[in-house]
Amino acid sequence: MSILQIKNLHVSVDTEQGKKEILRGVDLTIRSGETHAIMGPNGSGKSTLAYSIAGHPKYEVTEGEILLDGENVLEMSVDERARAGVFLAMQYPVEIPGVSVSNFLRTAKTAIAGEAPALRTWIKEVRETMDGLRMDPAFTERNVNEGFSGGEKKRHEILQLELLKPKFAVLDETDSGLDVDALKTVSEGVNRAKAANDLGVLLITHYTRILKYIKPDFVHVFVAGQVAEEGGPELAERLEAEGYDRYVRA
Amino acid sequence: MTELSQTAQHGLSAHSHGAGVPLQIRSERVRSASVADFEIITQREEQWRYLPVDRLGDLVDDVLAEFSGDIALKAPDSVTTAWVGREHPSFGAAGLPEDRVSAAGWASAEAAYLVTIPSNAEQDCQVQLSVVSEDDTASALHVIVEAKTHSKSVVVLDHRGKAVLSENVEIIVGDEANLTLVSIQDWDETSVHVASHFCKLGRNSKLKHIVISLGGKTVRITPSVDYNGTGGDAELLGMYFADAGQHLEHRPYIDHSVANCKSRVTYKGALQGEKAHTVWVGDVLIRKEAEGTDTYELNRNLLLTEGARADSVPNLEIETGKIEGAGHASASGRFDDEQLFYLQARGISESEARRLVVYGFLNEIIQQIGVAEIEARLTESIEAELARSVN
Ligand SMILES: Nc1ncnc2c1ncn2[C@@H]1O[C@H](COP(=O)(O)OP(=O)(O)OP(=O)(O)O)[C@@H](O)[C@H]1O
Ligand SMILES: [Mg+2]
Numbered sequence: 120m121s122i123l124q125i126k127n128l129h130v131s132v133d134t135e136q137g138k139k140e141i142l143r144g145v146d147l148t149i150r151s152g153e154t155h156a157i158m159g160p161n162g163s164g165k166s167t168l169a170y171s172i173a174g175h176p177k178y179e180v181t182e183g184e185i186l187l188d189g190e191n192v193l194e195m196s197v198d199e200r201a202r203a204g205v206f207l208a209m210q211y212p213v214e215i216p217g218v219s220v221s222n223f224l225r226t227a228k229t230a231i232a233g234e235a236p237a238l239r240t241w242i243k244e245v246r247e248t249m250d251g252l253r254m255d256p257a258f259t260e261r262n263v264n265e266g267f268s269g270g271e272k273k274r275h276e277i278l279q280l281e282l283l284k285p286k287f288a289v290l291d292e293t294d295s296g297l298d299v300d301a302l303k304t305v306s307e308g309v310n311r312a313k314a315a316n317d318l319g320v321l322l323i324t325h326y327t328r329i330l331k332y333i334k335p336d337f338v339h340v341f342v343a344g345q346v347a348e349e350g351g352p353e354l355a356e357r358l359e360a361e362g363y364d365r366y367v368r369a
Numbered sequence: 370m371t372e373l374s375q376t377a378q379h380g381l382s383a384h385s386h387g388a389g390v391p392l393q394i395r396s397e398r399v400r401s402a403s404v405a406d407f408e409i410i411t412q413r414e415e416q417w418r419y420l421p422v423d424r425l426g427d428l429v430d431d432v433l434a435e436f437s438g439d440i441a442l443k444a445p446d447s448v449t450t451a452w453v454g455r456e457h458p459s460f461g462a463a464g465l466p467e468d469r470v471s472a473a474g475w476a477s478a479e480a481a482y483l484v485t486i487p488s489n490a491e492q493d494c495q496v497q498l499s500v501v502s503e504d505d506t507a508s509a510l511h512v513i514v515e516a517k518t519h520s521k522s523v524v525v526l527d528h529r530g531k532a533v534l535s536e537n538v539e540i541i542v543g544d545e546a547n548l549t550l551v552s553i554q555d556w557d558e559t560s561v562h563v564a565s566h567f568c569k570l571g572r573n574s575k576l577k578h579i580v581i582s583l584g585g586k587t588v589r590i591t592p593s594v595d596y597n598g599t600g601g602d603a604e605l606l607g608m609y610f611a612d613a614g615q616h617l618e619h620r621p622y623i624d625h626s627v628a629n630c631k632s633r634v635t636y637k638g639a640l641q642g643e644k645a646h647t648v649w650v651g652d653v654l655i656r657k658e659a660e661g662t663d664t665y666e667l668n669r670n671l672l673l674t675e676g677a678r679a680d681s682v683p684n685l686e687i688e689t690g691k692i693e694g695a696g697h698a699s700a701s702g703r704f705d706d707e708q709l710f711y712l713q714a715r716g717i718s719e720s721e722a723r724r725l726v727v728y729g730f731l732n733e734i735i736q737q738i739g740v741a742e743i744e745a746r747l748t749e750s751i752e753a754e755l756a757r758s759v760n
Contacts, residue, residue: 173714176706197713198722206714213711217729217736226725227715262729279715 121188121286123149128183130171141167143344154320159341160363165323169291173207174200202231204286208276208293215263223263231283248281252308269296277308287319294329306332327359342366395652400465404431407469416468419648424587426533426561427507428470433477436510438502447487448496452480459513463539464567471565474509474535481511486522494522502532510536518543525551536564544571550578556585565591572598582609582617583750589618596627605634608734610754613642622652625659634666637734639727640677648680655687663693670701671730724755
């Protein structure tokens with residue numbers, strides 16, 4: 120059983136007009152096996168939270184803590200966080216020219232496991248996982264995210280989630296831009312990862328449709344850099360019906 | 370990459386010409402086999418402006434020794450070789466020197482090493498020519514590669530050892546022939562190598578010309594392309610990696626003088642260390658009669674450390690409006706932080722992420738060679754370069 124705690128997190132970015140505070144005291148606790156949905160209007164800071172957990176250098180933590188099983192995550196470099204078991208499926212995955220998916224996956228797996236995976240079993244595992252995500256095996260020969268469609272990039276993110284087996288995963292709008300079938304396929308991938316590794320999930324989304332496949336235990340409403348309300352799955356239904364008006368006005 | 374400089378993608382020449390350097394139109398440049406026809410080399414000359422003369426050593430001399438190193442050949446039996454004199458019809462068939470070092474080499478090499486790819490050669494015809502020297506006397510070498518009509522082949526010119534060399538390479542691609550020519554400069558750290566490649570493309574022929582410059586104190590390669598008939602297709606690729614103190618210069622030139630030909634130029638370089646200097650000058654001339662030309666040239670440089678310098682100058686001269694397309698792009702920059710973040714977010718350490726990004730950047734060119742053992746060797750060389758210093 121692992122626990123990821125975010126306590127009173129304040130985060131700023133440098134803008135041309137100077138420093139701008141985006142997260143203004145976020146508190147959130149996720150345990151292994153739990154799924155937390157975060158919903159909130161555009162620009163409320165959801166991706167900022169995701170990047171801050173992963174350690175993107177653009178975001179400066181000015182106050183607060185992030186702890187993974189009591190360890191100070193904020194003191195870890197980006198790669199140390201990943202090796203400690205934190206995974207971020209990005210809203211906009213990055214292209215890496217000239218680096219093949221197979222090379223990338225093997226390098227990442229080696230880094231996280233601390234040793235190179237046995238080649239034959241690894242190739243089989245990659246192929247089976249791609250199968251599960253209905254990805255053409257030919258993708259392994261292509262360069263990372265280069266020329267991938269939006270949906271293909273998202274599948275590739277979940278492929279990494281399944282192969283790298285983290286303790287906690289932040290999924291930043293993994294459902295955006297997916298067609299109905301892809302949504303189901305990708306959700307199944309997340310559920311497999313949950314079942315296999317008792318994964319804790321922080322799922323950032325704008326739509327309740329993904330929550331039909333990946334059942335949240337908790338729903339958090341994120342507004343203006345803070346959690347404005349928390350509840351169970353029924354809260355998501357209400358948000359879909361009513362929108363964020365009442366929080367934004369308040 | 371994070372772009373430090375970006376030249377606009379527009380049509381005409383006149384880039385980065387510093388004060389005091391006369392703008393010289395490429396079409397008006399002297400072509401001659403005689404040293405006396407060229408000005409004495411100084412940095413005031415447009416073609417030498419980036420290269421301090423003392424870096425050339427004795428290559429500034431009018432008379433050079435004959436190359437005395439080894440030329441080892443690995444090729445199928447059908448490929449023939451011979452030393453031929455000036456009277457041979459292939460000697461000078463692809464072009465004439467356009468600079469003084471090339472002219473000195475031309476005049477000093479009494480015979481040329483001629484490699485002939487027969488008409489019936491198929492794609493698996495792979496020729497490796499190792500040029501190995503252990504002598505740093507300023508010397509001259511003349512090589513002619515002639516790919517006969519309809520042939521298909523890959524020729525690798527592999528330069529290693531210690532040399533101060535003026536080299537002229539004539540590359541004759543027959544009608545309908547398909548040739549991949551790779552020139553690898555993997556010299557030791559004291560070597561000086563100035564080479565001109567004269568490429569002559571026959572009707573509907575295809576040349577993939579790949580330059581890989583890794584080792585050598587000063588390396589300057591000038592590949593020029595001439596078309597002999599319509600439908601010629603020249604793809605010029607280059608990859609270089611400059612360390613501290615190295616000067617690696619590449620000056621591809623495409624002379625579109627025939628209608629309906631195509632050219633693509635893509636050079637990528639990485640630089641690291643104090644006074645690592647690379648120069649790329651890409652000239653494309655589309656003459657009046659070259660209607661239907663389709664050309665694009667690109668140079669990208671990745672600066673891995675402070676203290677390195679990449680000069681990048683694309684020039685396009687267009688004398689006809691009736692073309693398919695013409696463009697250029699040039700950018701030099703540092704690491705893309707988003708790429709590093711993505712890799713690190715997958716557990717890959719920062720130093721390894723940097724290595725992977727550089728490797729990927731350069732690998733795009735290496736992947737084009739198509740000779741597995743050469744690709745593997747170059748991949749290893751790049752990894753060794755990176756392991757040495759990117760961290
Ligand atoms: N580098 C930056 N410069 C200026 N503003 C920034 C910068 N980075 C983020 N912001 C601002 O911070 C706010 C939060 O952005 P963030 O991407 O976290 O929102 P989000 O909740 O993920 O939105 P969406 O639902 O549209 O993905 C936005 O107003 C954004 O413009
Ligand atoms: Mg977002």
